[in-house]
């Protein structure tokens with residue numbers, strides 16, 4: 001990695017929860033490439049240290065930390081370790097999330113709760129801790145990771161996840177309105193389908209429940225491209241940062257008539273089109 005200092009990353013201290021693997025790992029690497037010092041926090045401590053080591057090996061600055069975003073204590077300990085290594089946190093990324101699959105009548109209440117805890121309250125937890133410190137300094141950047149599933153209706157095979165990600169988007173948009181006049185930037189990374197291991201950790205509550213995808217016109221993105229999209233969006237002062245610009249066309253169709261959009265989804269799924277995205281061709285070597 002050749003470090004390329006770029007605002008708002010050059011000299012900034014970033015703390016990324018959920019950065020050991022997948023999108024978070026790529027985001028940590030990209031922030032470091034742009035000149036940030038990165039605290040890589042994750043429940044998988046060995047993988048967090050591995051990501052940090054990859055950044056350091058490439059010429060960047062990083063530390064790997066253990067953090068369980070479901071625990072106040074653990075989130076606080078990781079933030080304090082990051083602050084004592086680098087100083088005040090300029091960029092906070094809440095990237096942890098998890099999926100499930102199943103019909104709503106088969107999903108126990110505890111799983112609806114877990115989806116909110118992992119995808120939504122985890123972000124609230126670290127924001128509650130670090131936002132007041134950013135307000136006191138009058139600077140900072142908060143990033144929360146949502147999903148297309150929270151942006152427009154299609155994710156009928158994982159309704160608790162869709163609802164939690166919609167909450168993330170609503171919270172992030174309102175935080176932007178509240179915090180930007182105080183000098184704090186706020187962004188929401190909104191991934192469509194991205195090639196990661198996220199499906200490996202997915203629990204299925206209904207045997208053979210078909211996955212409902214965001215649209216077969218979408219291509220599955222690679223994590224490196226997602227990280228660049230996020231970093232460019234942050235640099236350009238964007239609040240909502242979808243991983244695919246086609247999201248805006250879909251949103252326009254939804255906004256023109258939400259009822260017609262929902263009816264069309266019902267008909268699409270009934271016809272056997274699950275809306276699964278296009279698998280990209282293997283990269284050329």
Ligand SMILES: NC(=O)c1ccc[n+]([C@@H]2O[C@H](COP(=O)([O-])OP(=O)(O)OC[C@H]3O[C@@H](n4cnc5c(N)ncnc54)[C@H](O)[C@@H]3O)[C@@H](O)[C@H]2O)c1
Nearest residue numbers: 018020021022023043068069096097147191193194196198
């Ligand atoms: N991959 C996709 O297609 C996709 C699409 C839309 C949204 N997203 C969202 O993007 C984010 C990242 O997803 P990903 O695909 O890279 O997933 P991933 O499973 O590859 O990575 C998730 C990371 O979070 C960590 N993690 C899990 N539980 C944790 C906990 N309790 N505390 C701390 N860390 C924990 C994991 O160890 C892992 O490193 C998630 O919020 C996900 O919902 C992903």
